[in-house]
Amino acid sequence: MVNKNRMNRLAAVMAAAALVSVAVPVAAATAAVTPPRIDLKVLVVDDGGSSVEAITAELRDTGVPYTRVQLGSAGRPVINAAFLSEPADSATGRPRAKYQGVVLPNENPFGEGSAEMAALASYETTYGIRQVDAYTWAHPGVGLEYTDNGGFSGQLDGTQAAVTAAGKAGPFAYLGGQVTFEDNSALVPESYGFMGKPRPGYTSYVDAPVGSGRASLVGEYTHDGRSELVVTFGYNQHQQQFRLLARGIVDWLTQGVHLGQSRNYFAVHVDDVFAPDARWNKELNCTPGDYACAGGEGMESTIRMTAADAVYAAQWQTSKDFKLDMLFNGGAGEEWKAENGGVDALTAQLVADRAKYRWMNHTYTHPFLGCVQNTAVTPWTCTKNAQGAIQYMSRAEISAQIRDNNNWAASKGITLDRTELVTGEHSGLKTAPQQPVDNPNLAGALADNGVKWAGSDNSREPAQRAIGSTLTVPRHPMNVYYNTGTNAEMADEYNWIYTSRAHGGSGVCEDNPATSTCLPAPLDVNTGYLNYIVPAEARTALRHVLANDPRPHYVHQSNLAEDRTLYPVLNQVLDTYRGLYAPSAPIVNQSMKDTGVELQRRAAWDKALADGKVTAYRIGKDVTIKAPSGVVAPVTAPNGTKKQMLLGTADFGSAYAGNRSAWTAPELLQSAVTLKLPS
Numbered sequence: 001m002v003n004k005n006r007m008n009r010l011a012a013v014m015a016a017a018a019l020v021s022v023a024v025p026v027a028a029a030t031a032a033v034t035p036p037r038i039d040l041k042v043l044v045v046d047d048g049g050s051s052v053e054a055i056t057a058e059l060r061d062t063g064v065p066y067t068r069v070q071l072g073s074a075g076r077p078v079i080n081a082a083f084l085s086e087p088a089d090s091a092t093g094r095p096r097a098k099y100q101g102v103v104l105p106n107e108n109p110f111g112e113g114s115a116e117m118a119a120l121a122s123y124e125t126t127y128g129i130r131q132v133d134a135y136t137w138a139h140p141g142v143g144l145e146y147t148d149n150g151g152f153s154g155q156l157d158g159t160q161a162a163v164t165a166a167g168k169a170g171p172f173a174y175l176g177g178q179v180t181f182e183d184n185s186a187l188v189p190e191s192y193g194f195m196g197k198p199r200p201g202y203t204s205y206v207d208a209p210v211g212s213g214r215a216s217l218v219g220e221y222t223h224d225g226r227s228e229l230v231v232t233f234g235y236n237q238h239q240q241q242f243r244l245l246a247r248g249i250v251d252w253l254t255q256g257v258h259l260g261q262s263r264n265y266f267a268v269h270v271d272d273v274f275a276p277d278a279r280w281n282k283e284l285n286c287t288p289g290d291y292a293c294a295g296g297e298g299m300e301s302t303i304r305m306t307a308a309d310a311v312y313a314a315q316w317q318t319s320k321d322f323k324l325d326m327l328f329n330g331g332a333g334e335e336w337k338a339e340n341g342g343v344d345a346l347t348a349q350l351v352a353d354r355a356k357y358r359w360m361n362h363t364y365t366h367p368f369l370g371c372v373q374n375t376a377v378t379p380w381t382c383t384k385n386a387q388g389a390i391q392y393m394s395r396a397e398i399s400a401q402i403r404d405n406n407n408w409a410a411s412k413g414i415t416l417d418r419t420e421l422v423t424g425e426h427s428g429l430k431t432a433p434q435q436p437v438d439n440p441n442l443a444g445a446l447a448d449n450g451v452k453w454a455g456s457d458n459s460r461e462p463a464q465r466a467i468g469s470t471l472t473v474p475r476h477p478m479n480v481y482y483n484t485g486t487n488a489e490m491a492d493e494y495n496w497i498y499t500s501r502a503h504g505g506s507g508v509c510e511d512n513p514a515t516s517t518c519l520p521a522p523l524d525v526n527t528g529y530l531n532y533i534v535p536a537e538a539r540t541a542l543r544h545v546l547a548n549d550p551r552p553h554y555v556h557q558s559n560l561a562e563d564r565t566l567y568p569v570l571n572q573v574l575d576t577y578r579g580l581y582a583p584s585a586p587i588v589n590q591s592m593k594d595t596g597v598e599l600q601r602r603a604a605w606d607k608a609l610a611d612g613k614v615t616a617y618r619i620g621k622d623v624t625i626k627a628p629s630g631v632v633a634p635v636t637a638p639n640g641t642k643k644q645m646l647l648g649t650a651d652f653g654s655a656y657a658g659n660r661s662a663w664t665a666p667e668l669l670q671s672a673v674t675l676k677l678p679s
Helices: 026-033 050-062 115-127 165-169 240-254 307-320 330-339 345-352 395-411 442-448 487-498 528-545 566-580 592-610
Strands: 037-039 042-046 066-070 101-104 130-133 152-155 160-163 178-180 192-195 202-210 213-223 226-231 268-273 325-328 358-361 453-457 470-477 553-556 615-619 622-626 633-637 642-644 649-651 654-656 659-664 673-676
Touching: 042 050, 050 066, 050 101, 050 240, 101 115, 101 240, 115 130, 115 226, 130 240, 165 202, 178 240, 192 202, 192 213, 226 240, 240 528, 268 566, 307 345, 307 566, 330 345, 330 395, 358 395, 395 442, 442 470, 453 592, 470 592, 487 528, 528 566, 592 633, 622 633, 633 673
Parallel strands: 042 066, 042 101, 101 130, 130 226, 268 325, 268 553, 325 358, 453 470, 470 553
Antiparallel strands: 037 615, 152 192, 160 178, 160 202, 202 213, 213 226, 615 622, 622 673, 633 659, 642 649, 642 673, 654 659
8 A cells, every 4th residue: 555644735835836937047058059968867866655666666677777865864965956967077078967867756855945956947957857756646736637626536446547649659658558556455455646637738648537537647747848747646666557657657757768678578487398296185285295295195196288288288379379488307208108008198299289389408307406305304304424414416417317308309309498497396406494505516517518597486596696607597486386287276275375274274374474464264166266366376477577577487287287277377467468568568478598698687787887887878869878898788769779880870779669679788899889869
């Protein structure tokens, strides 16, 4: 829920019309004759509220450099002319604007008559800098009528807002039109805000119905030679309504030219292909065949796709224009075949359709590649030798698991990238608390087989890290369980995990209230999966998609079998996304290697920014970017932008969401990236 207490102050205190009436200073005339240097950096004035934090997170997560000034901090800098600009830059001799855009908590967080607000207003007027009012209320000071004149104030949960014609022609052209406010619980207020009718000088970009008319929630207010993007509802960085608008807010603020770039990513890894998965037991509330299932001996049951499931998977991919990643265990499939009369229709079907999927090595027989496990105790422990040293799977054994699976794939005509690997259960990597370090034999085995990218579990290790010469690629686990084949099994296990002991559950939610919330009552096992779990998991996955997060999601082959529990989740994610976005912003479904490269580049870029080693500015239609050697810069620019080559120019970047963007570096014999913006 968004804090709204400060929005109820008196209108007189908030009236932006009383801010300043600034005469254009002499510097403006100079800037008109000599185009100034405008640094590609954003100024954020932070009041500690969730709305400013949301915009800051968008800047940070997409690679846009910014300077944050925290209101209320005793040691904060004073925002004055010297803080904002220089009359003559030492490098170019031109007037210099140190910030290309300004984010404020509201139209005037400093108070009426503030010298700091006057300095900002003068700066924005002089250099043509835009300002975002992160969260304010509807009143004439921001170009809107008061809410009692055809407007509204109050809870906005479930509001069906829409992008206006001006918004579609402007900063929100990448959206399909609808901006629905989240309403995830009838018990908890999630959004609060104001809707007002535009006055002269205000252009509405997002509005919603009020009575028989419509009123604005987001719009541009142009006045006194300045432009403000006015947002009149509160939000946090995770709410869908903000995630939909975040890209457009940044593009509007920076006038479409900024460091950083953003995509909407979604890839789905299907683990354990060709291998069976153990099945949940409703009576025992555990999974016979796994190490922690007391009384499960002799009650083992498995889940494995059939040939019909494979046919359906291929048809589904075509219908949704979405390709799955098949992470396979060839040896486990051979074992299953030997135990079932030497016939395996599933493998035959998937191999026949091999060109329809992306394939990835998941080891030959899916063993645990870490320490030797002692499963006679719960939880399991690492086995130690007589000298007290932990026993690990050897380098040769790990290497054989990788090599044999690659060779099996080659024998079947399956093409894969041998630099990619996901071990079974992400084993070999450190597993707290039992195995707090990687298997010391893992890095060598990965190097032996040319593995450069190894999947890890994002819920345990969200950051990319090195294992010798290999880098990890964190993957999001989807809350669709590996050990369930039917909707009812899924709901039953979900109830066990997420209900209290009083309701027959495990009580783990009671024991860990900081990370898990108990269900108020058990789900109906016949309807709970489709009616409750699917929407919840689809919302979580979609939140990742809309957050410029390239990490893939992972599930298991069992989720494509029997009731095919995965498809309702994927359908909801894909259908919702394609209803929200225009074709100019398609989902990016990329390989794990490409994601690994993306994360590697982001880490290097973030370090270069933190170290103050990036210089980037715009002079008229020319953009110059300098970064440390070997660091590739993410850049976003308008359509028609050209990159300066050694001889002539070339089109810059690739098209996405209505502009051009790319990771880019200087060309041969160049020391900086130079872009030529369109007229």
